[in-house]
Amino acid sequence: MEPIRDSLKKYMGETGWEKRLNKARESLFQDERIRSWLDHHRDELADGAIEQGMAELYEYKNSTVGCHACTSLNACQNPMPGYQPELYVHLGQIHMRYQPCPSKIASEQEQKHKKLIQSMYVSEEFKKASFEQVELDDEDNTRGTAVIQAITFANEIEPKKEGKGLYLHGMFGVGKTYIAASIQNTLANRKISSLLVYAPEFFREMRQSVADGTVSEKLDAVKAVPVLILDDLGAETMSAWIRDDVLGVILQYRMTEKLPTVFTSNWDLDELEGHLAFSQKNGEERLKAKRLMERIRPMTTAVYVSGRNRRHE
Incomplete structure (x- = not known):
C-alpha cells in the first residue's frame, strides 16, 4: 500500500494545491x-x-x-x-x-461623553462642518489667515507632545464655532478624539451636577480628552467656584499633560481677564483671574476671526 504521505503529495501535485499553497505563502511573505x-x-x-x-x-x-x-x-x-x-x-x-481600533475607541468615548456631558454640540450642522465650506473674504486677509492657522492646528497638532491650542476671538456671528467644529471633524479624520462643548451650558451643568454627585466624573472626562474645544467662553455668568474649581482645575491638568485646548470667545485675552476677575459673590478678584490666564495665554495662540455677522443673513 502506498504511504499516506506519498499519496497526499501526489494528490496535491495533481490538483495544483501545492502550487496554490506556494503562491499563497509567497504572497504572505511579500x-x-x-x-x-x-x-x-x-x-x-x-x-x-x-x-x-x-x-x-x-x-x-x-x-x-x-x-x-x-x-x-x-x-x-x-x-x-x-x-x-x-x-x-x-x-x-x-x-x-x-x-x-482608534475609530471604535473614539466612537465609544463620544457615546460616553454624550451620556455624561449634555452641553456637547451634536447638531447635524456641526457634524458636517468642513474647512472647505468656511467662507473667506477676498478683501479681508485677516480672516484667511485665521482659517489657515486653524487648518494647520487641526492637521498637525499631536496631543501629549504639543499642548498649545488656539484662542479664536471675534465679534458675534463671524463663524468661530463653525471653524471650531471643522477643527473637530479634521481631528476625527486623524483618529484624534476631541470634545466640543458650549461653555455657558457646561458651567451650568457643572453647578447642577453638585446635587447628583457627578462633578468629579464630568471633570475627569473633560480635562482628559485629547483635544478640548470650549465654545463661547466669556458668555457665562462667572462664579468663583466655576473659575477656580472647574475651569482652573481643567486647564491646570491639560497644561501639565500637554493636552491642547481650543477656545472661542467674543472677548480678546485682555477682555477675558477682566471678565474672569469678577464673580457674583466675591466681586473683583484680579489675582485669581491672572492666575487662570497663566493657563490660557502661554498655552494658546490668539487668532482674531474677522468678518460680517452671518447669523442675520
Missing part, C-alpha cells in the same frame, strides 16, 4: 506588514515558530482590510468591524489577538 513584523520580532521567535504560526499570519493579513484608508467606523471592512488584528510573541510562538 506583505510589507508581515515582513516588517517578522524582521522586528525574529530574535524573539523560537525555531520553527514561523511555520507553526502560519495560520495566525494568514489571519492577520486577511483580517486587516483597508485600515490604512479607513474613513469611519461605519465604513469598516474588517471581518470584525471596529477591531483590528495584532500579532504578538508569547513563549517564542506567534499569536494574534483583536484590539479595538
Whole structure:
C-alpha cells in the first residue's frame, strides 16, 4: 500500500494545491506588514515558530482590510468591524489577538461623553462642518489667515507632545464655532478624539451636577480628552467656584499633560481677564483671574476671526 504521505503529495501535485499553497505563502511573505513584523520580532521567535504560526499570519493579513484608508467606523471592512488584528510573541510562538481600533475607541468615548456631558454640540450642522465650506473674504486677509492657522492646528497638532491650542476671538456671528467644529471633524479624520462643548451650558451643568454627585466624573472626562474645544467662553455668568474649581482645575491638568485646548470667545485675552476677575459673590478678584490666564495665554495662540455677522443673513 502506498504511504499516506506519498499519496497526499501526489494528490496535491495533481490538483495544483501545492502550487496554490506556494503562491499563497509567497504572497504572505511579500506583505510589507508581515515582513516588517517578522524582521522586528525574529530574535524573539523560537525555531520553527514561523511555520507553526502560519495560520495566525494568514489571519492577520486577511483580517486587516483597508485600515490604512479607513474613513469611519461605519465604513469598516474588517471581518470584525471596529477591531483590528495584532500579532504578538508569547513563549517564542506567534499569536494574534483583536484590539479595538482608534475609530471604535473614539466612537465609544463620544457615546460616553454624550451620556455624561449634555452641553456637547451634536447638531447635524456641526457634524458636517468642513474647512472647505468656511467662507473667506477676498478683501479681508485677516480672516484667511485665521482659517489657515486653524487648518494647520487641526492637521498637525499631536496631543501629549504639543499642548498649545488656539484662542479664536471675534465679534458675534463671524463663524468661530463653525471653524471650531471643522477643527473637530479634521481631528476625527486623524483618529484624534476631541470634545466640543458650549461653555455657558457646561458651567451650568457643572453647578447642577453638585446635587447628583457627578462633578468629579464630568471633570475627569473633560480635562482628559485629547483635544478640548470650549465654545463661547466669556458668555457665562462667572462664579468663583466655576473659575477656580472647574475651569482652573481643567486647564491646570491639560497644561501639565500637554493636552491642547481650543477656545472661542467674543472677548480678546485682555477682555477675558477682566471678565474672569469678577464673580457674583466675591466681586473683583484680579489675582485669581491672572492666575487662570497663566493657563490660557502661554498655552494658546490668539487668532482674531474677522468678518460680517452671518447669523442675520
